[in-house]
Amino acid sequence: MHYSALRILKEGLTGNRGWKPVWREPEPKRRYEIVVVGGGGHGLATAYYLATVHGLTDVAVLEKGWLGSGNVGRNTTIVRSNYLLPGNQPFYELSMKLWEGLEQDFNYNAMVSQRGIINLYHSDAQRDAAVRRGNAMILAGADAVLLDRAALREKCPFLDFDNERFPIQGGLWQPRGGTVRHDAVAWGYGRGADRRGVDLIQNCEVTGFDIRNGVCHGVETTRGAIAANRVAVCVAGSSGRVMGYAGLRLPIESHVLQAFVSEGLKPAVPGVLTFGAGHFYISQSDKGGLVFGGDIDGYNSYAQRGNLPALEHVCEGGMALMPMIGRARVLRIWGGLVDMSMDGSPFIDRTPVEGLFFNGGWNYGGFKATPASGYCYAHLVATGEPHPVAAEMRLDRFQRGAAIDEKGAGAQPNLH
Amino acid sequence: MLIDHPLLGPRDAAEFVILGDASLIDRPDRQAEDAARQFHDYLHLRDNPAGEHRELWFHEQGDRSWLVVTRNTLTHEVLKVELARDVAIARGRDR
Ligand SMILES: Cc1cc2nc3c(=O)[nH]c(=O)nc-3n(C[C@H](O)[C@H](O)[C@H](O)COP(=O)(O)OP(=O)(O)OC[C@H]3O[C@@H](n4cnc5c(N)ncnc54)[C@H](O)[C@@H]3O)c2cc1C
Numbered sequence: 001m002h003y004s005a006l007r008i009l010k011e012g013l014t015g016n017r018g019w020k021p022v023w024r025e026p027e028p029k030r031r032y033e034i035v036v037v038g039g040g041g042h043g044l045a046t047a048y049y050l051a052t053v054h055g056l057t058d059v060a061v062l063e064k065g066w067l068g069s070g071n072v073g074r075n076t077t078i079v080r081s082n083y084l085l086p087g088n089q090p091f092y093e094l095s096m097k098l099w100e101g102l103e104q105d106f107n108y109n110a111m112v113s114q115r116g117i118i119n120l121y122h123s124d125a126q127r128d129a130a131v132r133r134g135n136a137m138i139l140a141g142a143d144a145v146l147l148d149r150a151a152l153r154e155k156c157p158f159l160d161f162d163n164e165r166f167p168i169q170g171g172l173w174q175p176r177g178g179t180v181r182h183d184a185v186a187w188g189y190g191r192g193a194d195r196r197g198v199d200l201i202q203n204c205e206v207t208g209f210d211i212r213n214g215v216c217h218g219v220e221t222t223r224g225a226i227a228a229n230r231v232a233v234c235v236a237g238s239s240g241r242v243m244g245y246a247g248l249r250l251p252i253e254s255h256v257l258q259a260f261v262s263e264g265l266k267p268a269v270p271g272v273l274t275f276g277a278g279h280f281y282i283s284q285s286d287k288g289g290l291v292f293g294g295d296i297d298g299y300n301s302y303a304q305r306g307n308l309p310a311l312e313h314v315c316e317g318g319m320a321l322m323p324m325i326g327r328a329r330v331l332r333i334w335g336g337l338v339d340m341s342m343d344g345s346p347f348i349d350r351t352p353v354e355g356l357f358f359n360g361g362w363n364y365g366g367f368k369a370t371p372a373s374g375y376c377y378a379h380l381v382a383t384g385e386p387h388p389v390a391a392e393m394r395l396d397r398f399q400r401g402a403a404i405d406e407k408g409a410g411a412q413p414n415l416h
Numbered sequence: 417m418l419i420d421h422p423l424l425g426p427r428d429a430a431e432f433v434i435l436g437d438a439s440l441i442d443r444p445d446r447q448a449e450d451a452a453r454q455f456h457d458y459l460h461l462r463d464n465p466a467g468e469h470r471e472l473w474f475h476e477q478g479d480r481s482w483l484v485v486t487r488n489t490l491t492h493e494v495l496k497v498e499l500a501r502d503v504a505i506a507r508g509r510d511r
Contacts, residue, residue, distance in 0.1 A: 240464030249461040253436065254489070299417075299434045302466040302489045307417060309430040342460045398460045399453075411459045414434065 003107050022187060023194035028201045028223055032060045034381060035219055035228035037206045037242065038235035039063025041072035041182075041367065042359055044189035045374020046232060046381070047198045048106065053375070054382035057197035060228075061190075062221060064205035068186030071236050072367065074336035076259050076291050078272050078283065079368040080117045080177035081142045084133050087392035087404035088345055089140040094389050095372030096142065096176060102371060108188030110181050111286070116271035117177035118147065118155070120321075122166045126276055130172040137174065145173040155270055158324050166277035166320065177272060179283055185370055208245045209356065216246070216356040232357045232381045234373075237302070237337025239360035246353055250360070251342040251398060253413045256301040257293065257364045258310055258335045262328040264288030273321075280317030282325075290328055292318060296338060296364060298414045306335040338364050343397075344416030345404035348377050348390045357381055358395065363416060419485055420497050424478065431477040437462055438470035438484045441504050466490055472500060 001007070001020050011018050034050060036043045039061045050056040063069070079099055081092035103110050121127045127146075134144035148170045153161060161168045194200055201223070208220035209231065218227035235242045237254050265288050274281040279294035294314035297306045311333065318325045341347065341361030346369065348359050359377045362369060376387035386394075397403055398411070409415040417429035444454035467490055473483045482500035487493065504511065 240462065241466050244463075249457075249463060251460040251462070253462050253464050254466070299429075299487070300436070300464065300469055300471065300489050301492065303492055307429070307492070309428075399456050413436070 003109075022191045023200055026199045026201070028060060028062075028199065028204060028221075028226055030225075031218075031227040032199070033058035033228065034230045034232060035059075035226060036061045037219065037231065037233045038070075038238075039067045039186075039190070039200060039202065040070040040234065040236055041068070041186050041189070041370040042234040042236070042362075042373045042377065044186055044193060044200075045370050046234060046359070046377045047193040047200075047374075048189045049375050049378035050382060051193055051196035051198055054378060056382055059193075060199040060201055060226065061193065062201050062204045062206055062219070062226070064203070064222075066202050067190050067200060068183055071336045071338065072186045072370070073183050074259065074334060075182055075367040076281070076283070076293050077179040077182045077367065078117065078177070078281070079180050080174055080272070081140075081368070082117065082119065082133065082137055082144065082172070082174045082177065084136050084406055085404055088406065089136060089142070091372050091376070091389040091393070092368065093137075093140050093142045094375070095369050098371030098375060099180060100176075102188070106188045106192040108184065108191060110184040110188050112178070112180045113286075114176050114178040115283075116173060116175045117274070118152070118171040118173045118271060119274045120152075120159075120171045120276040121169050122277045123169065127169055130170075134172050143174060143176050145175065147171045147173050156273065158268065158322050160321060160323055163320060179272065179285075180367075182367060185367075189370075189374070206242060206245075209353075211246060211353055211356075214352070215354045230355050230357065230381055232359065232377060234359035234377065236360060236362055236366065237339050239339045239358075241302075243351075243358060246351070246356060248351060248353075251395070251411075252361050253300050253340050254302055255296045255298070255338050255340045255414060256303060256306045256335045257296045257338045258306040258314075258333060259291065259293045260311070260314065260330050261285070261332045262290040263331050265290065265328060268324075275317050275321045278317035278320060280314055280321055282318065282322075289331065290325065296340065296414060302337060304335050304337055338362070340413035340416060342411040342413060343403040343405040344407060344409070346373070346393055347395050348373065348380060348386065348393045349395045350380070351395065417492055417494060419473065419483070419494055421475065421478070421483065422497055422499055423481070427475070427478060431475060432473045432483075433476050435472040435474065438472050438500075438503070439463075440472055441484075441500065441507060441509065468495065
């Protein structure tokens with residue numbers, strides 16, 4: 001069923017009796033050409049682009065819970081393409097361009113809102129770094145504007161500009177950055193893939209691979225064995241666990257990242273803001289809640305929940321940046337499982353096992369990557385060749401001395 | 417989380433910083449034939465288990481000792497705490 005204003009009008013006049021379930025609930029077949037493991041944003045986007053760009057529809061997406069039960073439904077919805085390094089920035093800019101046309105493309109309202117993102121700077125050195133980053137962004141076809149103190153004050157008068165310790169000097173603004181309704185991204189891609197014949201199989205956990213003589217022939221699942229010529233894993237926080245079934249050790253650790261939402265307030269925060277001197281970022285949802293977060297807790301975790309010291313740390317950051325936040329109350333807290341890589345950058349690659357592909361290492365920032373990740377992963381799985389903008393996101397890059405380390409923090413996942 | 421420090425008793429985990437998997441104690445031999453490969457694996461690859469995990473914690477805001485904490489990554493339960501020095505010596509390191 002195609003969604004349109006006319007459709008809403010028609011359904012409204014006929015008692016809304018014509019709406020259909022958004023996707024089918026098929027029984028898994030015994031064999032597919034391609035099996036995608038993980039029904040998060042990246043898995044569903046991969047299936048969507050396999051079908052739309054490459055015409056491959058003998059595809060199943062296997063999800064252990066319900067579609068979108070992982071990080072795609074737990075993140076703070078920020079999208080941006082303000083990276084520095086050539087191995088990353090063209091990829092994230094492709095993602096931004098895909099976001100811009102996404103809703104028309106998959107015929108679903110994902111509430112893409114380009115309300116802008118501002119990364120604040122607090123010292124001369126940080127300003128120089130912001131200029132350099134802004135130039136790198138512009139070179140990759142993205143947009144960047146350097147805001148001085150006066151220009152920033154006009155946009156965000158509520159910031160603590162004269163903070164004793166970290167006075168605010170200005171910010172690097174990406175006007176095309178913003179937020180997207182996270183669940184709707186999973187639903188839109190899922191619906192788009194289903195309409196083209198992809199089977200979305202929920203409550204189907206992959207528990208092993210059928211690997212013989214170094215070739216992957218399919219997967220074992222809680223709903224029986226399923227054969228496939230190509231298996232594409234994208235399970236984000238569960239990467240280590242799932243690839244372990246294939247005997248692979250990854251340059252990845254699983255950590256917990258928490259997010260926080262306040263009660264609904266009148267519009268106060270324009271776009272997305274990030275503190276340059278502490279771990280704090282914030283935006284305001286369309287319902288009015290302040291959506292904010294900070295850094296990962298820092299210890300390995302598969303618990304999907306964090307601890308209170310991180311909450312205290314994040315709220316301290318918020319108070320240092322915009323003291324007015326002290327009047328708001330935190331309503332909800334949750335945690336998600338993030339796949340932290342050794343250089344803070346992701347992988348979209350083949351594996352040493354033929355027919356087995358891997359997509360992961362998204363750290364705390366894979367939501368913005370969803371369209372490009374699906375697009376490039378589908379390209380790799382369909383053609384056997386990496387997409388040019390993802391060509392450096394390889395598993396062997398540490399061996400080659402080709403890490404993509406935006407922060408220069410080294411092989412220390414909890415510092416990225 | 418509370419970490420039961422072998423010398424100081426139970427301490428708030430917020431006093432510590434964590435380095436990661438305790439396998440980082442087992443630094444490869446730099447003279448080995450395949451030292452480059454060994455160091456790659458040592459530095460970059462992780463078992464990353466869901467369940468029991470041995471890891472290195474540093475008591476930064478305390479007595480500044482290194483500990484090996486055995487913790488369940490599914491529940492955050494701390495199961496065992498040892499001085500890293502004792503673990504390293506038991507594994508054949510000289511300190
Ligand atoms: C609190 C928080 C805030 C964040 N904020 C942002 C942000 O503002 N901007 C941004 O860009 N990124 C953000 N992220 C990161 C982003 O959410 C993730 O990087 C991204 O969602 C990961 O890709 P995914 O959507 O495919 O993952 P997921 O949605 O986690 O998908 C993986 C799926 O695999 C399934 N799975 C796991 N094991 C198996 C198995 N054995 N068999 C079958 N299925 C399996 C899981 O159930 C899950 O549904 C945030 C993350 C968190 C936790």
